[in-house]
Amino acid sequence: MAVTIKDVARRANVAPSTVSRVISNSSRISEKTKERVREAMKELGYHPNLNARSLANKSTKTIGVIMPNSAKVAFQNPFFPEVIRGITTKAYQEGYGLYLSTGQTEDEILEEVKQMVYGGRVDGILLLYSRVNDKVMPFLLEHGFPFVLIGRPYNIDESKVTFVNNDNYKAAKTVTDYLVLLGHKRIGFIGGNLDYVVTVDHMKGYEQALQNANIELREDYIVHHAEVKEGGQDAVIELMSIDQRPTALVVADDIMTFGVIRMLEDMEVHVPDDMSIVSFNNVMISELSSPPMTTVDIHIYDLGLQATHCLINKINDPDIEEKKVIIPHRLIKRQTCKKME
Amino acid sequence: MAVTIKDVARRANVAPSTVSRVISNSSRISEKTKERVREAMKELGYHPNLNARSLANKSTKTIGVIMPNSAKVAFQNPFFPEVIRGITTKAYQEGYGLYLSTGQTEDEILEEVKQMVYGGRVDGILLLYSRVNDKVMPFLLEHGFPFVLIGRPYNIDESKVTFVNNDNYKAAKTVTDYLVLLGHKRIGFIGGNLDYVVTVDHMKGYEQALQNANIELREDYIVHHAEVKEGGQDAVIELMSIDQRPTALVVADDIMTFGVIRMLEDMEVHVPDDMSIVSFNNVMISELSSPPMTTVDIHIYDLGLQATHCLINKINDPDIEEKKVIIPHRLIKRQTCKKME
DNA sequence: AATTATTGCGCAAACGCTTGCACCATTAAG
DNA sequence: CTTAATGGTGCAAGCGTTTGCGCAATAATT
Numbered sequence: 131m132a133v134t135i136k137d138v139a140r141r142a143n144v145a146p147s148t149v150s151r152v153i154s155n156s157s158r159i160s161e162k163t164k165e166r167v168r169e170a171m172k173e174l175g176y177h178p179n180l181n182a183r184s185l186a187n188k189s190t191k192t193i194g195v196i197m198p199n200s201a202k203v204a205f206q207n208p209f210f211p212e213v214i215r216g217i218t219t220k221a222y223q224e225g226y227g228l229y230l231s232t233g234q235t236e237d238e239i240l241e242e243v244k245q246m247v248y249g250g251r252v253d254g255i256l257l258l259y260s261r262v263n264d265k266v267m268p269f270l271l272e273h274g275f276p277f278v279l280i281g282r283p284y285n286i287d288e289s290k291v292t293f294v295n296n297d298n299y300k301a302a303k304t305v306t307d308y309l310v311l312l313g314h315k316r317i318g319f320i321g322g323n324l325d326y327v328v329t330v331d332h333m334k335g336y337e338q339a340l341q342n343a344n345i346e347l348r349e350d351y352i353v354h355h356a357e358v359k360e361g362g363q364d365a366v367i368e369l370m371s372i373d374q375r376p377t378a379l380v381v382a383d384d385i386m387t388f389g390v391i392r393m394l395e396d397m398e399v400h401v402p403d404d405m406s407i408v409s410f411n412n413v414m415i416s417e418l419s420s421p422p423m424t425t426v427d428i429h430i431y432d433l434g435l436q437a438t439h440c441l442i443n444k445i446n447d448p449d450i451e452e453k454k455v456i457i458p459h460r461l462i463k464r465q466t467c468k469k470m471e
Numbered sequence: 472m473a474v475t476i477k478d479v480a481r482r483a484n485v486a487p488s489t490v491s492r493v494i495s496n497s498s499r500i501s502e503k504t505k506e507r508v509r510e511a512m513k514e515l516g517y518h519p520n521l522n523a524r525s526l527a528n529k530s531t532k533t534i535g536v537i538m539p540n541s542a543k544v545a546f547q548n549p550f551f552p553e554v555i556r557g558i559t560t561k562a563y564q565e566g567y568g569l570y571l572s573t574g575q576t577e578d579e580i581l582e583e584v585k586q587m588v589y590g591g592r593v594d595g596i597l598l599l600y601s602r603v604n605d606k607v608m609p610f611l612l613e614h615g616f617p618f619v620l621i622g623r624p625y626n627i628d629e630s631k632v633t634f635v636n637n638d639n640y641k642a643a644k645t646v647t648d649y650l651v652l653l654g655h656k657r658i659g660f661i662g663g664n665l666d667y668v669v670t671v672d673h674m675k676g677y678e679q680a681l682q683n684a685n686i687e688l689r690e691d692y693i694v695h696h697a698e699v700k701e702g703g704q705d706a707v708i709e710l711m712s713i714d715q716r717p718t719a720l721v722v723a724d725d726i727m728t729f730g731v732i733r734m735l736e737d738m739e740v741h742v743p744d745d746m747s748i749v750s751f752n753n754v755m756i757s758e759l760s761s762p763p764m765t766t767v768d769i770h771i772y773d774l775g776l777q778a779t780h781c782l783i784n785k786i787n788d789p790d791i792e793e794k795k796v797i798i799p800h801r802l803i804k805r806q807t808c809k810k811m812e
Numbered sequence: 813a814a815t816t817a818t819t820g821c822g823c824a825a826a827c828g829c830t831t832g833c834a835c836c837a838t839t840a841a842g
Numbered sequence: 843c844t845t846a847a848t849g850g851t852g853c854a855a856g857c858g859t860t861t862g863c864g865c866a867a868t869a870a871t872t
Binding site: 485486487492501504526527591 | 849850851852853854856857858859
């Protein structure tokens with residue numbers, strides 16, 4: 131059996147409660163006793179039992195990280211690793227641990243969240259996605275459980291939830307504007323899963339830009355695909371089989387862009403000479419495409435960092451007001467866009 | 472305060488112990504009482520407190536996942552997301568949760584592991600790397616704590632630890648043989664961080680293949696870099712500034728290959744016409760390079776799955792004998808290799 | 813010198829659950 | 843009809859911490 135607080139107490143000739151207070155560095159214990167107790171702890175190799183502590187404490191010092199239909203598909207996109215990097219960094223600084231969701235379906239995930247909340251496994255929750263019809267957020271809201279959303283609440287009063295997001299609408303608009311500025315009139319849009327709020331924001335921005343430029347919106351220029359990998363390729367086929375092919379593409383995700391570029395190459399459509407492309411995220415390998423892609427950097431790492439920051443604040447002070455943090459984005463011009471002659 | 476086992480007991484007119492036994496579906500309770508208790512649980516919306524359970528139980532139903540110098544840099548490589556996918560899948564099936572390490576340095580990580588072990592936070596540990604001079608494994612070994620290594624133990628008796636690995640030596644040898652078969656004599660090697668066992672295995676395989684083919688080993692053809700991204704590019708510069716440039720490259724990692732290809736393109740060295748490349752891992756986007764890369768698929772997902780499987784077995788039966796699982800690899804021929812004229 | 817504050821520590825209850833053991837009805841066996 | 847199994851529950855002691863409260867002993871105040 132492991133060495134407990136009682137063993138330490140006995141060894142140091144004090145009461146268990148004193149040991150506990152030494153651990154929490156209570157000012158009510160004299161320096162002398164503290165030293166004696168610490169000595170005993172060292173000698174016995176004492177380490178606190180975290181479960182017991184959590185039980186008594188009602189605090190676990192761990193935060194739950196919820197991914198969309200789990201890591202299963204999510205992790206195919208470098209977005210998640212990167213956001214988790216940000217989370218990890220902050221969490222570590224603040225002495226928090228991370229508990230990862232593992233469920234695959236929406237229902238499984240909801241069940242897990244309930245476990246985390248009711249079971250007292252975590253002190254707060256980080257939602258790494260915003261889905262259109264999400265059941266997790268309402269649950270959390272209803273129970274007044276601390277959480278922060280990465281993304282934007284949908285169908286829910288923004289003032290009721292703390293969230294960290296990019297201005298995806300504006301990013302998409304800017305990007306489309308940019309393409310228009312380069313002289314493109316036939317601009318296609320390859321979007322992600324329409325269940326995700328980010329996708330609808332992208333589309334709105336795209337549409338607005340076209341409208342501002344008096345370019346007619348063509349249904350057949352808009353294609354959505356859930357899977358980042360295959361999606362990119364399928365989408366290209368669809369778009370390329372239209373009579374009047376687009377000359378430029380707004381692509382939802384850098385990874386998709388890899389697929390898009392490959393597929394276009396196969397069709398002997400050259401980027402950027404025959405086709406301009408802009409996409410989103412600027413994940414690590416984005417600059418390694420051939421040609422290197424123009425994309426908008428959304429500072430994924432910061433999303434994670436800030437979100438964690440907010441969450442920890444909320445955990446420490448549950449009555450803190452809800453907050454909305456917008457992480458700036460930045461267009462990174464590389465070599466997939468070209469001016470129309 | 473949340474509803475506890477006692478509330479349920481009162482409601483169902485039984486003792487708390489009975490409720491507990493109903494939860495664990497003990498055969499000693501009659502169906503009738505079980506029904507009544509379950510009814511009460513539903514009505515009150517009972518959910519067990521996991522900390523209390525863990526405390527009484529000495530089991531947490533969660534497994535600790537340790538990454539090399541943390542997610543921080545690790546996650547830059549799709550290897551980790553993918554292996555975690557495998558882990559998640561199995562863990563979920565078996566009702567286990569995942570607790571992620573967040574430390575950045577070796578010492579921080581060791582400290583975290585100690586916390587997990589002494590603190591009773593996890594039932595077992597998954598080591599996602601094998602480093603040459605690792606302190607975590609000896610610690611775990613010494614404490615007889617259940618763990619499984621993904622990779623291969625180094626400087627430690629293999630029979631003492633359960634591990635899941637590829638035959639990286641053989642993979643590297645095969646790949647080099649393949650290049651030799653294609654007529655290449657000047658074959659370079661771009662390796663990863665020499666602290667990792669996988670890197671030394673790769674190199675051994677490479678060297679052996681050359682030796683078998685009676686090709687002289689050239690020091691200057693061997694380059695190592697820790698960072699997958701920048702590393703690839705730096706390495707190319709080094710290798711290309713040699714008088715007698717290599718005509719083929721064995722690259723430690725697919726992501727590196729992206730960088731390598733880009734850099735070569737910039738130098739107007741065309742792949743595969745002027746340079747053949749083979750690398751390792753076959754992560755999701757590997758097939759999206761231009762040209763699509765030839766690589767060896769190491770079944771990362773399975774590594775995670777199997778490792779988790781083994782770990783759970785070990786948790787359930789600590790006296791189970793240590794096991795060594797080799798996941799097969801497979802050369803995926805795409806378009807970065809060409810026969811020498 | 814008597815009273816009040818202050819400091820330093822211990823007692824014991826609580827956190828919510830599990831589990832060995834004892835106990836009381838039944839029912840089966842002798 | 844007694845005794846022995848058996849089946850179904852309850853009691854109470856843990857699991858290792860935290861923390862409100864109380865009690866000495868000492869220091870500060872009249």
